[in-house]
Amino acid sequence: MASVAELKEKHAAATASVNSLRERLRQRRETLLDTDVARYSKSQGRAPVSFNPTDLVCCRTLQGHSGKVYSLDWTPEKNWIVSASQDGRLIVWNALTSQKTHAIKLHCPWVMTCAFAPNGQSVACGGLDSACSIFNLNSQADRDGNMPVSRILTGHKGYVSSCQYVPDQETRLITSSGDQTCVLWDVTTGQRISIFGGEFPSGHTADVQSVSINSSNTNMFVSGSCDTTVRLWDIRIASRAVRTYHGHEGDVNSVKFFPDGHRFGTGSDDGTCRLFDMRTGHQLQVYSREPDRNDNELPTVTSIAFSISGRLLFAGYSNGDCYVWDTLLAEVVLNLGNLQNSHDGRISCLGMSSDGSALCTGSWDKNLKIWAFSGQRKIV
Amino acid sequence: MRGQPNGVEDRRPRGDDHEADDDDEDEEEEEGRHRGQGPPQQRRNQAQRPSSGPQQQQQQPRPPPPLTRNVGYVGKRRLSAAIARLDQELQSLQEELDELETMESASAACQEVITSTEGKPDPLLPITSGLSILFTVPVVRRTLLGTGGFSGSAPAATNGGHQKALTSRSFCKAEIILISCVQIKMKPVEMYHPLVSWETE
Numbered sequence: 001m002a003s004v005a006e007l008k009e010k011h012a013a014a015t016a017s018v019n020s021l022r023e024r025l026r027q028r029r030e031t032l033l034d035t036d037v038a039r040y041s042k043s044q045g046r047a048p049v050s051f052n053p054t055d056l057v058c059c060r061t062l063q064g065h066s067g068k069v070y071s072l073d074w075t076p077e078k079n080w081i082v083s084a085s086q087d088g089r090l091i092v093w094n095a096l097t098s099q100k101t102h103a104i105k106l107h108c109p110w111v112m113t114c115a116f117a118p119n120g121q122s123v124a125c126g127g128l129d130s131a132c133s134i135f136n137l138n139s140q141a142d143r144d145g146n147m148p149v150s151r152i153l154t155g156h157k158g159y160v161s162s163c164q165y166v167p168d169q170e171t172r173l174i175t176s177s178g179d180q181t182c183v184l185w186d187v188t189t190g191q192r193i194s195i196f197g198g199e200f201p202s203g204h205t206a207d208v209q210s211v212s213i214n215s216s217n218t219n220m221f222v223s224g225s226c227d228t229t230v231r232l233w234d235i236r237i238a239s240r241a242v243r244t245y246h247g248h249e250g251d252v253n254s255v256k257f258f259p260d261g262h263r264f265g266t267g268s269d270d271g272t273c274r275l276f277d278m279r280t281g282h283q284l285q286v287y288s289r290e291p292d293r294n295d296n297e298l299p300t301v302t303s304i305a306f307s308i309s310g311r312l313l314f315a316g317y318s319n320g321d322c323y324v325w326d327t328l329l330a331e332v333v334l335n336l337g338n339l340q341n342s343h344d345g346r347i348s349c350l351g352m353s354s355d356g357s358a359l360c361t362g363s364w365d366k367n368l369k370i371w372a373f374s375g376q377r378k379i380v
Numbered sequence: 381m382r383g384q385p386n387g388v389e390d391r392r393p394r395g396d397d398h399e400a401d402d403d404d405e406d407e408e409e410e411e412g413r414h415r416g417q418g419p420p421q422q423r424r425n426q427a428q429r430p431s432s433g434p435q436q437q438q439q440q441p442r443p444p445p446p447l448t449r450n451v452g453y454v455g456k457r458r459l460s461a462a463i464a465r466l467d468q469e470l471q472s473l474q475e476e477l478d479e480l481e482t483m484e485s486a487s488a489a490c491q492e493v494i495t496s497t498e499g500k501p502d503p504l505l506p507i508t509s510g511l512s513i514l515f516t517v518p519v520v521r522r523t524l525l526g527t528g529g530f531s532g533s534a535p536a537a538t539n540g541g542h543q544k545a546l547t548s549r550s551f552c553k554a555e556i557i558l559i560s561c562v563q564i565k566m567k568p569v570e571m572y573h574p575l576v577s578w579e580t581e
Contacts, residue, residue, distance in 0.1 A: 007459040014466035021473040028480045040490035055506055202472060240472070260496035263489070277489040281476075284489055309502035310493075328494060357503040378507045 037285040038330035048329040055375035058341040062093050062368035069362035071113045075120040076354045082123045084114035104147045115163045117170050126160025132175050153185045155192050162210045166218050176208035182223050194238035202240040210254045216261025224252030245276045247283045254303045259310040267301030273315050287325050303349045308356025316347025
C-alpha cells in the first residue's frame with residue numbers, strides 16, 4: 001500500500017479534478033439555460049393568474065393539537081387528513097366535517113413526519129426515535145386507550161425526517177433520514193429493501209429532509225438534503241443516484257413532483273423555490289421573494305405543494321406567509337398568510353387533496369387550515 | 381401575532397423544538413450538522429506530560445507505546461476509500477458532461493411545462509379548462525343530480541399512470557358530478573355549478 005503522504009497527494013489531485021469537472025459542468029449547463037419558464041411563458045403571451053381577494057378562503061380550521069403541527073398528509077380517497085404534532089400525537093381528521101376520527105398517542109413524542117397509506121387504513125410516522133411506526137386505524141385500543149403499533153421500521157441511524165408510501169402499494173414505504181440516507185421498506189416484514197446513499201459515493205452528504213415519489217412512475221423518487229442538492233433515485237438501482245441537481249444555496253427542506261411527473265419543485269432555506277426538469281437536470285425556474293424592506297433575513301421555505309394542474313405553486317414560509325406562485329409566470333398571485341383567518345405562526349407543512357379542490361396547511365400555531373376556491377369560476 | 385421573527389432561524393431537527401418551546405421562539409442552531417457540514421469535530425484533548433526530576437521519573441509509570449502504526453493504517457484506509465469515492469464521482473461527472481454535449485436547451489422543457497399545465501381542469505383556478513377530460517376511475521358512479529350522465533362500465537384508461545378522481549365530495553362550490561372511465565371530449569359545459577356550497581364554519 002502506498003504511504004500516507006502519497007495517498008494524500010492522490011486525494012488532493014482527485015479533489016482538484018472533481019472540482020474542475022464540476023465547474024466545467026456548471027458552465028456547460030449555463031449555456032443550455034437559454035431561458036426560464038417565466039420568460040418563455042411571457043414570450044408565448046401567457047398572462048398571470050388573477051385572483052380576487054376572496055377567491056381562496058379558509059373554509060376549515062382543524063383544532064385539537066396542543067403543540068406545533070409538523071407534518072400532514074391526505075388520504076388518496078375519503079378526504080381524511082393525518083397530522084403529526086409536537087404534542088406527541090397523530091390526529092386523523094375528517095376534513096369535510098372537521099371531526100377527529102383518531103387521536104394516537106405516540107411512544108416517542110418527538111415526531112417529525114406522518115403519512116397515510118394508499119388505502120387509508122394505516123398511517124406511518126417517524127421522528128427523533130430514528131424509526132418509522134405504523135398504526136392500523138382499524139386496531140382496537142389497549143386498556144389504556146392507546147392504539148397499538150402494528151409495525152416499527154428500525155434501521156436508520158438518524159432521525160426520520162420524511163416518509164411516504166409508494167402510491168398504490170400498501171406495503172412499500174420510503175423514508176428520509178438525518179443519517180444521510182433514504183430507505184425503501186417492506187412494511188409487512190419490517191425489512192429494509194434498499195438503502196439509497198450512505199456508503200455509496202453518489203449519496204447525500206448531509207441530512208436528508210424530504211422525499212417525493214413520482215406518481216407517474218413510482219420507480220422514481222427525489223430527495224432533498226441539507227447538502228443543498230436534490231437527488232433522483234431509481235428504487236431498482238440503489239447503488240447510485242440517477243442524477244444530482246444543484247442550484248440551491250441552503251438546505252433543501254421540501255421536494256414535490258410536478259403533476260406531469262417530468263419536473264419537480266423544491267423549497268429551501270435560501271428562501272427560494274425552484275423548478276427542475278427531471279430528465280435533463282435543467283433548473284427551469286427560480287421563485288424568489290422580494291427582499292424585506294426592513295432588511296430582515298429572508299424567510300425560509302418550509303414546504304411546497306402544486307395544484308392539480310401544476311399552474312399554482314403553494315409555498316409555506318418560516319414567517320407565516322403562504323405564497324401562491326403562478327408557476328408559469330413566477331409571480332406571487334396571492335398570500336394566504338395575509339387573508340382573513342390565516343395562521344398565526346410558521347407554516348410547517350402543506351398538502352393538496354387528491355382531487356385538487358383543497359389545500360391543507362399546518363402551522364406552529366397548532367392548527368391546520370383548509371383552503372378552497374370560493375369565487376365565481378369561469379370554464380373555457 | 382403573525383409568524384416568527386425573521387432574524388432567528390431554527391435549523392436543527394424539528395425535534396429540538398420539543399426541548400425548549402415555552403416561549404415559542406426559534407432557537408439558534410448550535411451545530412453545523414444540518415447545514416451539511418456534518419457532525420461537529422471531536423476535539424482530542426491531549427494531556428500535558430508533567431515535568432519531573434530524575435527521582436520522580438523512576439516512580440512514574442511508563443507511557444503507553446505510540447499508536448502511530450494503527451492510526452496510520454486507519455488513515456490509509458480512509459484515504460483510499462475517499463479516493464475511490466472521488467474517482468467514482470469523477471466518472472459520473474464525466475458521463476454527465478458527455479450527456480450535456482447532445483442535450484437540448486431549457487426552452488424545450490419550458491414549452492412542456494406550459495403544455496402540461498394548460499388544458500387540465502384545476503378546481504383552485506378562477507379560469508380553468510373543462511374540455512377533454514381524461515378519467516381513470518375504475519368504477520362508474522352515477523350522477524346524483526340527474527343532469528344526464530354516464531352509465532355502464534367502460535374500459536379503464538390511464539393518464540400517464542395517474543389515477544385521479546374528481547370525487548363527489550369536493551371542497552369548492554361544486555356540483556356533485558359523475559366520473560366514468562372513458563376519455564371524454566365535452567362541449568364547453570360548466571363542470572362546476574354553485575349548487576353545493578362549502579359553507580365556512
